[in-house]
Amino acid sequence: MSLPKEHDYIGLTEPSSMENSSSSIVSTESEKNTVLNLKETELRLGLPGSDFLEKKAGTGISLFGKDLKDEGNNGFSQIPLKNLVSGAKRVFSDAIDGSGKWDFPINGGSEVDLGNGGSENTNTLQSSLAGPSGKEIGNRNPRKPVEEKKNDNNSAAPASKAQVVGWPPIRSFRKNTLATNLSKNNDDEGKSGVGSLYVKVSMDGAPYLRKIDLKTYCSYKELSSALEKMFSCFTIGHCASHGLPGQEHLRENCLKDLLHGSEYVLTYEDKDGDWMLVGDVPWEMFTDSCKRLRIMKGSDATGLAPRLGMKYQSKEIMKPRKV
Amino acid sequence: MAQSFPEDVLEHVFSFLNHDRDRNAVSLVCKSWYDIERLSRRRIFIGNCYAVSPEIVIRRFPDVRAVELKGKPHFADFNLVPEGWGGYVYPWVVSMAGAYPWLEEIKLKRMVVTDENLELISKSFKNFTVLVLLSCEGFTTDGLAYIAANCRNLRELDLGESEVEDLSGHWLSHFPDNCTSLVSLNISCLGSEVSFSALERLVARCPNLKTLRLNRAVPLEKLPNLLCRAPQLVELGTGAYSAEIQSDIFSNLSEAFLGCKQLKGLSGFWDVVPAYLPAMYSVCSQITSLNLSYATAQNPDLVQFVSQCGNLQRLWVLDYIEDVGLEALAAACKDLQELRVFPSDPYDAEGNVTLTEQGLVAVSEGCPKLQSVLYFCRQMSNAALVAIARNRPNMIRFRLCIIEPRAPDYLTLEPLDAGFGAIVENCKELLRLSMSGLLTDRVFEYIGTHAKKLEMLSIAFAGDSDLGLHHVLSGCESLRKLEIRDCPFGDKALLANATKLETMRSLWMSSCSVSFGACKLLGQKMPRLNVEVINERGPPDSGPEDCPVEKLYVYRTIAGPRVDMPGFVWTMDERVSSRFSRATEGHGD
Numbered sequence: 001m002s003l004p005k006e007h008d009y010i011g012l013t014e015p016s017s018m019e020n021s022s023s024s025i026v027s028t029e030s031e032k033n034t035v036l037n038l039k040e041t042e043l044r045l046g047l048p049g050s051d052f053l054e055k056k057a058g059t060g061i062s063l064f065g066k067d068l069k070d071e072g073n074n075g076f077s078q079i080p081l082k083n084l085v086s087g088a089k090r091v092f093s094d095a096i097d098g099s100g101k102w103d104f105p106i107n108g109g110s111e112v113d114l115g116n117g118g119s120e121n122t123n124t125l126q127s128s129l130a131g132p133s134g135k136e137i138g139n140r141n142p143r144k145p146v147e148e149k150k151n152d153n154n155s156a157a158p159a160s161k162a163q164v165v166g167w168p169p170i171r172s173f174r175k176n177t178l179a180t181n182l183s184k185n186n187d188d189e190g191k192s193g194v195g196s197l198y199v200k201v202s203m204d205g206a207p208y209l210r211k212i213d214l215k216t217y218c219s220y221k222e223l224s225s226a227l228e229k230m231f232s233c234f235t236i237g238h239c240a241s242h243g244l245p246g247q248e249h250l251r252e253n254c255l256k257d258l259l260h261g262s263e264y265v266l267t268y269e270d271k272d273g274d275w276m277l278v279g280d281v282p283w284e285m286f287t288d289s290c291k292r293l294r295i296m297k298g299s300d301a302t303g304l305a306p307r308l309g310m311k312y313q314s315k316e317i318m319k320p321r322k323v
Numbered sequence: 324m325a326q327s328f329p330e331d332v333l334e335h336v337f338s339f340l341n342h343d344r345d346r347n348a349v350s351l352v353c354k355s356w357y358d359i360e361r362l363s364r365r366r367i368f369i370g371n372c373y374a375v376s377p378e379i380v381i382r383r384f385p386d387v388r389a390v391e392l393k394g395k396p397h398f399a400d401f402n403l404v405p406e407g408w409g410g411y412v413y414p415w416v417v418s419m420a421g422a423y424p425w426l427e428e429i430k431l432k433r434m435v436v437t438d439e440n441l442e443l444i445s446k447s448f449k450n451f452t453v454l455v456l457l458s459c460e461g462f463t464t465d466g467l468a469y470i471a472a473n474c475r476n477l478r479e480l481d482l483g484e485s486e487v488e489d490l491s492g493h494w495l496s497h498f499p500d501n502c503t504s505l506v507s508l509n510i511s512c513l514g515s516e517v518s519f520s521a522l523e524r525l526v527a528r529c530p531n532l533k534t535l536r537l538n539r540a541v542p543l544e545k546l547p548n549l550l551c552r553a554p555q556l557v558e559l560g561t562g563a564y565s566a567e568i569q570s571d572i573f574s575n576l577s578e579a580f581l582g583c584k585q586l587k588g589l590s591g592f593w594d595v596v597p598a599y600l601p602a603m604y605s606v607c608s609q610i611t612s613l614n615l616s617y618a619t620a621q622n623p624d625l626v627q628f629v630s631q632c633g634n635l636q637r638l639w640v641l642d643y644i645e646d647v648g649l650e651a652l653a654a655a656c657k658d659l660q661e662l663r664v665f666p667s668d669p670y671d672a673e674g675n676v677t678l679t680e681q682g683l684v685a686v687s688e689g690c691p692k693l694q695s696v697l698y699f700c701r702q703m704s705n706a707a708l709v710a711i712a713r714n715r716p717n718m719i720r721f722r723l724c725i726i727e728p729r730a731p732d733y734l735t736l737e738p739l740d741a742g743f744g745a746i747v748e749n750c751k752e753l754l755r756l757s758m759s760g761l762l763t764d765r766v767f768e769y770i771g772t773h774a775k776k777l778e779m780l781s782i783a784f785a786g787d788s789d790l791g792l793h794h795v796l797s798g799c800e801s802l803r804k805l806e807i808r809d810c811p812f813g814d815k816a817l818l819a820n821a822t823k824l825e826t827m828r829s830l831w832m833s834s835c836s837v838s839f840g841a842c843k844l845l846g847q848k849m850p851r852l853n854v855e856v857i858n859e860r861g862p863p864d865s866g867p868e869d870c871p872v873e874k875l876y877v878y879r880t881i882a883g884p885r886v887d888m889p890g891f892v893w894t895m896d897e898r899v900s901s902r903f904s905r906a907t908e909g910h911g912d
Contacts (some may be wrong), residue, residue: 174617
């Protein structure tokens, strides 16, 4: 699952609250130099334990994938607010102790992803802790090797920063245009497209649709887990409002079963306006041509090839199937 | 008091009052003036569609011809407002369809419009002439087909930067052959190709066409066909400005531009091929408004072109212009009033263009009429801001975005308080300010003290404490819109200044430290405010009262709480607050 490179969208001071709460967390020099120090010495109005929350709340995490940083971290969506709040310090200590209190099932082996490159170990460490997702915290012990990296990690281009939602403040129309321009220019350099690529995601039967940024994922697997999290509340019928960890666990599995049990099918509309089954083409080709996504009821997806449900990372590049 | 003038005389006098503020003032004089005014008001502007209901509007103003509505908060432009939040035009269109059969104009910004709404508009208003949809969404090109087909006297169709589901370009062909009334057509946001021959015929038969903004899909080679048929154009938005380098394309283009003697505004320029820029040289000296913000041309082509436009008043450009280009601009364009510089690669930490604070300082020095600035850059200093402030005390809109949040003065590493302080102190007419960089509570003290005319303030990643917010709310007398994200502002300042909020249009706070309890309290205490909590994670009451809400949107209203809220928006009012209290009683931890 995708995680931004920096633990904190600002790239600054997650460590400050970390350090306050536990000395066992190693704080590296974030790339953000002196500003870090300034932040640390600032007096802040805050309630006990709210520092953590402030950061959390400050990250603008959203259930439905608006937060780029959080795209893959929708496990967080399952965590009721109150557990976060009351357990503000507890969460940290749990993480440190590795108590696995937030031990959500890891979806298909998706791991902490470094996102857009940059100094890896400690940032990821911090991001696991600071990250809004209990999933990360649970995953941290033991840390899994990163399975998928974005191209940026390997390219010679300077590491792009983790993207804060809505920052810099540029309208979608302009962003999408820029992204197209840049990917055209950068094809030779092997730099993966920067910017964002918001597409709408609708689900049959859900009362409203969501927007996600395809650029924050680098594989079908990541996309699928993000979508599963995002829409699980609809299939089960309720948002994460009464969440207790046990129930969420159950809910996730229910959705996964639903999806793999072929009740829902993920489709997308391509540049030609045709509806296609997700997963047939290489990931980059998919992100280039995907205009919107739709989670369809399997029964509606007639004309699809016999395989229903979502199967990703198909090794064969078959002719894309039209829905 | 005895009637000094007959009503129709008063009405005639009032007809010279066009500004809402004047009309509002007039309506307060006495009851008969109130009545005469309200019966004769033809244009209404509603800055927040939830501040009032269609029924209330219609009851007061029974004979309106032009309506302008705004929906979502400004930060929706940056994806901070979740999908499904609201801003539906539907109830307005339905009510107006019945009440205003003579309605001529509808202008919407950040609203959700559906094809059904467009169909209803096209069929309900016989004299419909102007449809402007800025940053709207929810409709497809099918909806546009209704407008094209049914609005006989359509003069203006402007799709702004709306998100239109582009089913096909066929809708344009729905303009009937006898439609000759078009004055302004802006389809630049559309992705798919419209039928060029239909477009050509449409342009040819509309002799009053003054504004034509094409979409990217219209190829450059075909542009001359349109220009020749519309030499009276005042504003042109090109399609993709690229083609194979061929001399006949170039000469056709030059010749076509030569014929456009009225042309004052240019935009478009997607995929620009610099070799074709000189084709416009013949019109450069006429141009007062130039939008190159989608043009990826670089220097020297870029600066060379811009420097030709000596009468430029407004320039939107990418940071490819660099400091050197801005210096040339400052030398060549002495009439410049508005400058916007957008980042070509906003997500690249380093940036690969040499655009710094120097460029902006140069323009502020060289362009005495500069009053409106939007500038994205990667470094700023207090010294530069002070210089800009001193150079341009006539500044009225200043929006600076330093790409890295909380970036300090790159020379001194200090906060940029002094710089922005200088701006508000020197620019006494400042109406709009957006800040960025490292900022402490001090800058807000300056703002509260000096920014007395400020109407809109945008703050991000700034401040230290509630004191900052308090300075703004207590000091900025003219404040109408305040939008804040990621600042450590909490309950105290908000509650202490609750009554201030009724004097403003709206307040947005996201990723701050305002607690759920404070929101409830605010909602309870201030019945004429809608206090809306946006929490996508779950109901705000699933945590303790001191838990911060994700996003807060507070606005004054006489329409009461809205009824179209999605599941992640809660309104804090008397009833709801108590419902929350009851609900949490039964919960353990």
